[in-house]
Amino acid sequence: xxxxxxxxxxxxxxxxxxxxxxxxxxxxxxxxxxxxxxxxxxxxxxxxxxxxxxxxxxxxxxxxxxxxxxxxxxxxxxxxxxxxxxxxxxxxxxxxxxxxxxxxxxxxxxxxxxxxxxxxxxxxxxxxxxxxxxxxxxxxxxxxxxxxxxxxxxxxxxxxxxxxxxxxxxxxxxxxxxxxxxxxxxxxxxxxxxxxxxxxxxxxxxxxxxxxxxxxxxxxxxxx
Numbered sequence: 001x002x003x004x005x006x007x008x009x010x011x012x013x014x015x016x017x018x019x020x021x022x023x024x025x026x027x028x029x030x031x032x033x034x035x036x037x038x039x040x041x042x043x044x045x046x047x048x049x050x051x052x053x054x055x056x057x058x059x060x061x062x063x064x065x066x067x068x069x070x071x072x073x074x075x076x077x078x079x080x081x082x083x084x085x086x087x088x089x090x091x092x093x094x095x096x097x098x099x100x101x102x103x104x105x106x107x108x109x110x111x112x113x114x115x116x117x118x119x120x121x122x123x124x125x126x127x128x129x130x131x132x133x134x135x136x137x138x139x140x141x142x143x144x145x146x147x148x149x150x151x152x153x154x155x156x157x158x159x160x161x162x163x164x165x166x167x168x169x170x171x172x173x174x175x176x177x178x179x180x181x182x183x184x185x186x187x188x189x190x191x192x193x194x195x196x197x198x199x200x201x202x203x204x205x206x207x208x209x210x211x212x213x214x215x216x217x218x219x220x221x222x223x224x
Contacts, residue, residue: 065089066102073109082113095126104132108141115144120151139168143177150184159184166197175201175208182217195221 068088072081084090091110094102111126123144130141146161162181166174182197198221201214 065094065098066091066106069094069109073113078113078116082110082117104130105137108132108137108144111141112144115148115151118151120148123148135168136171136173139165139173139177142168143180146177146180146184155184155187159188159190170204172205172208175205175210178205179210179214179217186221191221191224 065088069081069084069091072078072085072090080090082090082092084093089097091106091113094106095110098106100106107126107130111123111130114120114123114126127141127145127148130137132138132141142161142165146158146165149155149158149161159181162177162184166177166181169177178197178201182194182201185191185194185197195218198214198217201208201210202218205211
């Protein structure tokens with residue numbers, strides 16, 4: 001019985017000591033913890049208000065501005081699509097005012113417009129800012145970079161981007177990118193590499209538009 005009481009007393013002392021330490025901690029740091037908690041609450045509320053009343057409306061507004069630019073793009077009016085018509089904004093202005101709030105595709109649109117207008121460096125600037133994860137669009141962006149480098153007569157970089165584009169997709173689009181890679185490789189005097197691209201089109205994508213004509217490219221190299 002004495003031992004049992006001793007254990008009980010020791011246990012009570014441990015609990016009392018722990019409570020005492022806890023009380024001491026809160027006496028020393030309670031005010032600081034309350035301040036920190038209050039700051040976190042204020043920051044959380046501020047972030048929620050920013051998201052609900054500023055960010056979300058900006059996203060809606062930015063996406064609304066995209067409609068007119070996309071229409072001009074679909075019609076092949078790349079100048080208006082890029083720079084607007086004085087009433088509706090173009091992709092360049094949307095990027096400047098809203099950034100990615102309009103969606104990641106705004107950079108791809110702007111890059112293609114610049115490419116179509118022959119502004120190679122500006123095209124690359126927009127295309128390098130495109131971070132979309134859709135494989136088809138990502139491949140298109142790589143191929144457009146290749147086209148821009150062709151315009152700049154930097155054929156080695158162009159070839160690298162056409163190869164990246166072809167590697168990102170396994171469909172008829174790949175045939176287009178492989179043909180561009182082949183033509184660029186020929187430009188660099190890399191006939192063996194070009195031939196491998198053409199033969200890949202023939203073997204993997206014979207039903208593509210490029211596949212119907214690829215024999216002439218193969219024959220051109222083999223008959224040299």
